[in-house]
Amino acid sequence: MKRKMLAVVCLVFSALLLFAQTSKPVVNKNPVTLKLMFFSPELTDQYNDMAATYKAETGNTLDITVLQADYVTVLRAKLNSGDIPDVFMSSAYADNDTYKDYCYDLTNEDFMKQLEPTSMTGVTVNGRVIGYPFLVQSHSFIYNKKVFADAGITVLPRTLAEYDAVCKKLKAKGIQPFATGFKEWWVLPQTAWQVMAPIKDSFGGDYAKFVDQLNAGTVKFSTLKEMNTVFDVLDLIKNNGGPKPMESDFNDQCSMLASGKVAMIHQGNWAEDTIRKTNPTIDIGYLLGPVSGPADKAGIMFDSNQTIRIAKDSKNLKAALDWLRWLTTSDYGKNWIPGKILQLSPIKGAKASKAELAQATMDLLAKKTPNYSWYYQRFPTGTEQGLGIILQGYCAGMTNRQDTLKALDSSYKKIVDASK
């Protein structure tokens, strides 16, 4: 009896195998397996969905490794040992220089013309395009619209004084104005550098000139008058950030905003997914961040930073380029970022994302609200954490403004010297 059943099961399985063999939709004589290294593990499902579709449409396999905290370490070890992935991710700007020996020059690829020219700034070096802008993201203050309405706030704040007034109103209603995120070393620089974003006006509108002078040491944090406003904004957030402002991390920010316990957080549109996990129906929007300068300079930070790079020496170079072309021109590829990842796509004429913060970004841009590029990504690699930790020390009351500025200058100089 048992043996009979086994035989039947075997038969069924072999029949299934046969069918599986014959029902393959695409005939690809030389299927290629591409090795990819990506970060942002929160997008793993979307990566896998894309890889599955690509395999179904072309027969080529995408072998994607997704890492976060030790991404850079692992990538460097692989590049060093010659085990180079065909495709990998990095930041834009300063990382152009870091990985210059490994990146394929995409300037003359036909599909690159399908991308918005504004998203190319971060991946262009001396007129050569050496990376593919993957996502367009924005960050500023995010507010809970219901909490604002309940507190009777109808005019959205733009300047430091207006933010201060809003905080007083919220506190009077018993609502904590901010969740700081100050435990996270990457939140602090994002918050701080947005405040001095209009600094480009002092350098002919060109951030490259500003960063060049910072690198050369002719401009220093301790002599920038904008830093005073930076400290004022950090103080404001800290003083209105509840009893334990230094313990708030990304998850705390998202859950506090989602549950209506705080009114504002400084974050980017990537936070929306996490916020909606706590409160799927929340109504949120962007506030213009206060800046050092006139009120009409207040804006949001908007750029494409996450970058896809094709390895120059890859054995599967052509296949890797075919994949990028597919990602840019196929129906699935065009819909992938707005439809599945729910963020902003750099492809020309891409559909608008359904996500509320992505839409808010597009609305603000359409209204010609000031938007600034993520110029701090031009600072040498390593400064984000180094300077973030110094700003954290200031917020925890360990250093005063004078000493903080000195520490910023000396830390910046060290990393510049090391990267020479």
Added chain:
Amino acid sequence: MKSENLKRHLRSTLEFAGFTVPAVIVIFAFVELPFLMSVLYSFTKWNGLDKVPVFIGFANYMEIFTNDPNMMQALGFTLLFTVFMVFFTNVIAMLLAVALDSKVRGKNVLRAAFYVPNIISMIIIGYIWRFIFSKGFDSFYALTKIPAFQLSWLGDAKLSFVSVVIVSVWQAIGFYMVIYIAGLQTVPKDIIEAAMIDGARSSTRFFRITMPLILPSITVCLFYSLSSALKTFDVIFSLTFGGPGTATTSIALDIYKTAFSDSRFGYGSAKSVLLFFLILLVTVFQLSLFKKREVEA
């Protein structure tokens, strides 16, 4: 007769080698060799990516001593942390060992309970305590209104030091307790009884008889707690990440940040070589001090 002796000698040598050589090979490949390589790298400027590191002589070492406030801050933190850590783990572990070596009801359960933190991953412990210190304490405050729960245990520069010490001690005591219990069980009962007959009080019995007899255990525990406190990394990494600012950055974490965040692998190697010599110096001093005083029952 002579060849018989030689044979035996050869045999025991072979036996000895058979047991030790595999371990020596593994330790050489995975501990000594990387260490020697990091000594080499400590004389270079290397960002971890360039194919060829640039030889720069002693410049890295010069920088540590002349121009690195972060390293000095980390050194200060680590030394202070080590003092607190060694003192509290050993005293508490010894007290627990004495208590759990006597005839207490349920002592096996208690021994296990105190040992459990030692077998949980340090990273997990860091995250659990991070939750307790922030969300947990918030709830405790809402329930009890005790102001201590409202303090920022991980956000205040001074308190975060206390938090790191508390968690590290809590995690470590189980291990040292077991060593002390083992030591206490080797103390011959007849000597203690003799002392009792002579009229020695319990404190005298402990300090004059038990303590000298378990000095080997104390030597081991001090040595081990010293070297692990000087190298402390994982609890801090997951509990505070050295913050706020650099308030709880230990030397090991500073090395990690130098290498992997600043991309200065050569400079980080130089720091780790110095950390090695610091630990070597402190522990050799401690060992030679204590070995002299050990007595046999």
